[in-house]
Amino acid sequence: MSATVTEPFRVRSLEVVAETDAHEGPVYAADEHALYLTSVRRGTQVAIKRLELATGRVETVRNETNVANGMVLDHEGRLVVCEQGTLETPARISRLDRKTGEVETIVDCCGGLPLNSPNDVVVAGDGAIWFTDPSYGHLQGFRPAPWRHDAVYRHDPSTDETAVVAERFDKPNGLAFSPSERLLYVSDNGAPHHLLAFTVAGTRLGPSHLLAVGTPGHPDGLKVDEAGRIYASATTGIQVFDPAGRHVGAIDLPGTVNFTFGGPERDVLFITTDTAVWAAELSTKGA
Numbered sequence: 001m002s003a004t005v006t007e008p009f010r011v012r013s014l015e016v017v018a019e020t021d022a023h024e025g026p027v028y029a030a031d032e033h034a035l036y037l038t039s040v041r042r043g044t045q046v047a048i049k050r051l052e053l054a055t056g057r058v059e060t061v062r063n064e065t066n067v068a069n070g071m072v073l074d075h076e077g078r079l080v081v082c083e084q085g086t087l088e089t090p091a092r093i094s095r096l097d098r099k100t101g102e103v104e105t106i107v108d109c110c111g112g113l114p115l116n117s118p119n120d121v122v123v124a125g126d127g128a129i130w131f132t133d134p135s136y137g138h139l140q141g142f143r144p145a146p147w148r149h150d151a152v153y154r155h156d157p158s159t160d161e162t163a164v165v166a167e168r169f170d171k172p173n174g175l176a177f178s179p180s181e182r183l184l185y186v187s188d189n190g191a192p193h194h195l196l197a198f199t200v201a202g203t204r205l206g207p208s209h210l211l212a213v214g215t216p217g218h219p220d221g222l223k224v225d226e227a228g229r230i231y232a233s234a235t236t237g238i239q240v241f242d243p244a245g246r247h248v249g250a251i252d253l254p255g256t257v258n259f260t261f262g263g264p265e266r267d268v269l270f271i272t273t274d275t276a277v278w279a280a281e282l283s284t285k286g287a
Contacts, residue, residue: 004210009229009240010283016247017279018056019050028080028262029098031170035099035262036061036079040274044086044142048096051277062096062103067142070120070174070258072190075127080106082118084137087104087144091115093131093155107155110162113147120174120221125181125183126202129155130165132172132186152186154203165205166198174222174258176230178243179287183234185211185230187219194211195219195232195241223269225284231269238271238280251280261286 017035020227024077025038025048035051035240043149048062050072066083074080078095085091092108092115094185106129108115116138123128134150151167166172170190177184177200184198184205193214199206211230219232219239228243255273262270266285271278 002279008283011249011251012281012283014251014253014280017053017270017277018051018058019276020051021274022049022051022056022277023274024069024258025082026258026260026270026277027071027262028075028270029073029077029261030264031077032098033264034069035260035270037272037275037277038065038071039143041067043075058226061098062101066092067092067117067137069118069238070131072123074123074129077111080121080129082121082131083136083145084117084119085115086142088139091117091133091143093118093121093129098283104158107153107162110148110153110164116146116148116150117143118159122177123173124177124210128182129157130175131155132175134169134171134173134190136171148189152184152205152233156203162192163203165203166208173220174232176222177287178224179226179228185222185224187214187222187232189214189218189220193218195222195245197245212239212241212247214239223259223261223287225261225282226266227284228287229284231259238269253278253280255271 021039023040039236070082093106113179116135135146149167155162174187195212197211216258218234221233223231238251240249259271269280
């Protein structure tokens with residue numbers, strides 16, 4: 001069952017927070033009032049950066065990241081990172097301790113086959129790690145040909161088991177749970193470009209239905225607010241849908257790549273656009 005939307009969607013303000021090389025994986029760390037993000041890929045060079053929101057200061061946390069992309073915090077406050085890999089190094093989901101800088105591998109294969117190029121990741125209430133694994137790395141020339149279909153995976157840290165939960169995609173990209181975690185939204189920005197809603201059946205995914213159709217190359221990043229509305233990046237900025245898939249609003253910001261909810265009240269959407277980080281103060285809060 002989806003949450004009921006009770007308040008109209010409104011953008012109260014939209015402004016630049018910092019002009020910096022900001023591409024993917026924005027994550028808000030409430031204990032630091034800081035934003036972690038990954039830089040624009042140049043060859044196979046991608047850095048993880050930290051933006052101190054109180055001062056606008058940007059620093060590099062990790063310069064060599066194995067082509068990092070999407071990120072999320074786990075329940076212990078560590079960064080879970082999608083590493084797309086290179087022609088020489090395997091793709092993996094890693095864990096970065098923000099305090100010590102220590103990095104460890106969570107998963108780098110499934111059923112004996114290596115991952116393609118993990119793109120986005122979420123951590124469920126039970127601690128399980130769900131992630132998308134499209135073959136963009138191969139298409140963009142920095143990964144070998146894929147060994148398996150583009151898919152969505154679930155990794156259980158308690159058992160160290162990884163399983164494919166859905167694989168009928170062209171290019172699965174962003175993903176986000178509904179507030180109740182009874183639905184998992186997945187953006188497929190291959191062909192066609194659309195947003196799918198899967199029922200969550202324990203450790204597996206049940207049937208899916210088409211929630212919305214995206215623009216060429218989108219939807220990419222996905223987030224959900226406390227009212228159950230789904231936010232998806234588009235060529236014009238961010239499109240907002242209610243749980244039934246009806247278009248209910250937009251944030252006009254061409255060049256939008258990805259975004260995350262944050263701020264002390266969780267009512268700010270921090271948006272990366274490759275050249276800057278923007279903040280959209282909303283009339284709602286992140287789930």
